[in-house]
Every structure is written in C-alpha cells, then in structure tokens.
Amino acid sequence: MPTTPKIVFYFDVLSVFSYIGFEFMEKYTALWGIEIEYRPFNLGQVMRNTKNMLSPNKGPFLITDARRTSSITKIPFKGEPTKFPYNSTTALRTLQYLKTHHPRLMVPAMRRLWRMEYVERRAPESADDIKQALDGLVDARVVDEAISVPDTLEAVKQNTADVEQMKGFGAPTILVYKKGESEPQMYFGSDRFEHIAIYLDKEFYPMKQLFSAPKI
Numbered sequence: 001m002p003t004t005p006k007i008v009f010y011f012d013v014l015s016v017f018s019y020i021g022f023e024f025m026e027k028y029t030a031l032w033g034i035e036i037e038y039r040p041f042n043l044g045q046v047m048r049n050t051k052n053m054l055s056p057n058k059g060p061f062l063i064t065d066a067r068r069t070s071s072i073t074k075i076p077f078k079g080e081p082t083k084f085p086y087n088s089t090t091a092l093r094t095l096q097y098l099k100t101h102h103p104r105l106m107v108p109a110m111r112r113l114w115r116m117e118y119v120e121r122r123a124p125e126s127a128d129d130i131k132q133a134l135d136g137l138v139d140a141r142v143v144d145e146a147i148s149v150p151d152t153l154e155a156v157k158q159n160t161a162d163v164e165q166m167k168g169f170g171a172p173t174i175l176v177y178k179k180g181e182s183e184p185q186m187y188f189g190s191d192r193f194e195h196i197a198i199y200l201d202k203e204f205y206p207m208k209q210l211f212s213a214p215k216i
Contacts, residue, residue, distance in 0.1 A: 001182050005200050006035040008175040008184075010163050011110075012043035013095070013124065014088045015171035016066045016080065019114040021190030022172070023075045026107070027210050028193060032202045038099065038106060040092040041159040043171045044085065050169040066118075069190075073211040076119045086123040089156070090147055094130050096155045097146030098138065109134055176200065 009025055011018035022038075029036045047053060063080055070077035091113055098106045113124045116133040124133050127147060131140045146152050163173050166186055174187040176196055187196055197204035 002177040002179055004035065005032075005179055006037070006177040007196070008037045008039060008177075010039050010041050010159060010168065010171065010173040010175070012041060012088055012171045013091045013110070013113050013117065014085060015043050016062060016077075016118060017190040018043075018172045019077075019118060020066060020069055020075060021174070022110060022114070023073070024190060024193055024207075024210070025174075027205075028197075028202075031205075032197075032200065034200070034202075038095075038110070039159045039162075040095045040099075040156055041163050041171070041173075042089070042092065042156060044088075045160055046163050046168060047170065049164060052169040069207070073207050075211070076115060078119050079121055081117050081121045081123040083123040083125070086125045088125070089153075090127055091124045091130055092156045093152035094134075094138075094143050094146040096152045096159075097142065097149070100151075100155075102138070102142070105138060108137055112137060 007025070007029070009022070011022060013019075025036060066077055067079075069075065095106060095109060095113075098109050112133045113130065116122050116124045116129070122129065124130050127143055131138075131143050134143065166173070166175065168186065168188070170188055172188070172190060174192065174196070175184045176187060176199060177184045178200055185199055194204045196202075
C-alpha cells in the first residue's frame with residue numbers, strides 16, 4: 001500500500017496526446033507535489049493487440065483537437081510530421097536509456113523529440129534524427145549506446161506488456177497510486193486530469209488558467 005501518491009505515465013512519442021498530456025502532467029506534478037514516473041511503451045503493438053485501430057475520420061480529428069488545445073494552452077503545435085505513422089522504437093529506447101542513466105535529461109529530451117515531431121513536423125525515427133533533436137542536450141554517443149544495449153529494448157517491451165496487462169488500449173495510459181489505497185486507478189488520455197484531481201483530493205485548474213497563471 002503506497003504511503004505517498006504517485007503517477008506512472010505510459011507514453012509513446014508518436015502519440016500527439018501523450019505530448020499534450022505530458023505538458024499537463026508536468027504542470028500538475030509541480031502543483032500537486034507528487035512523484036511522477038514516465039515509461040515509454042510501444043503504442044502500435046498495444047493498439048494492434050487490442051484491435052484499437054483508428055478509423056479514417058479519427059486521425060484528422062485528433063489533429064484538429066490538438067490544434068484547439070494548442071490555441072488555448074500555447075503548447076507548441078504545428079501539425080503531425082510529414083511521415084506518419086513511423087517507427088518510434090529508437091526514440092523510445094533512447095528515452096529509456098536516459099531514464100536509467102541520466103534521469104534529469106529525460107523530460108527535456110521528451111520535449112525536444114516532440115518539438116521535432118509536432119512543431120518542425122519531422123519524425124524522430126532514425127538515430128540521426130534523434131541525435132539532431134537532442135543536439136546540445138545529449139551526446140551523440142549516448143544515442144548509439146541506447147540503441148545498442150539490449151536492456152533498453154527489454155524495458156520498452158516490459159512497459160508495453162504492463163499496459164496490456166492492465167487492459168490499456170492507447171496513449172497516454174496513466175496509473176495513479178493514492179495513499180492508503182491498495183490498488184492503483186487507470187486513466188486514459190490527456191483530458192482526465194479533473195478525474196485524477198478528484199481522486200487524489202487535489203486542486204483542478206481549467207486548461208486556460210493552468211497554462212496562463214504566472215504562479216502556475
């Protein structure tokens with residue numbers, strides 16, 4: 001049974017609402033004073049295995065919805081990358097490596113990769129793409145190491161299996177541990193923070209206030 005609240009945020013870099021949800025999560029983590037753990041997983045595998053495939057109409061709507069959220073929150077967003085979908089495995093392995101060996105760099109690296117994807121509209125697919133996105137933050141040799149050691153791939157596979165085990169079906173999948181509760185609660189998507197706030201007895205902010213108030 002947890003003695004303090006904790007949130008585990010499962011994400012894939014190719015998920016636009018992992019990106020949006022991440023920016024909300026970073027705001028609330030600071031406001032609520034709770035522990036957050038980011039875990040990269042393979043969204044494509046989970047969607048295939050759960051038969052949660054996008055309809056032809058849903059993809060364009062998701063981009064429209066992201067644009068609306070961006071216009072309110074000022075989260076940077078120009079559109080999806082010109083190549084989409086793409087294989088995000090190299091990016092996920094790099095982030096997993098940073099989480100293990102350079103944890104303070106994980107969050108800024110996530111932002112760099114999402115900036116390349118949803119602002120520059122370029123898919124961070126290859127090792128060279130990722131080195132370019134992380135230039136000045138992470139040494140290029142770190143990316144090479146991340147994709148050469150088997151531990152990173154195994155960790156991403158385990159994270160993916162964990163999402164499937166908890167009956168997750170998309171990204172972000174958010175697992176919330178509350179003090180005194182024996183079992184965590186699962187939430188899906190970037191728009192469930194009011195639910196999470198109520199569950200944790202924390203304050204909820206409308207998105208315009210959350211992203212505009214100086215104290216936040």
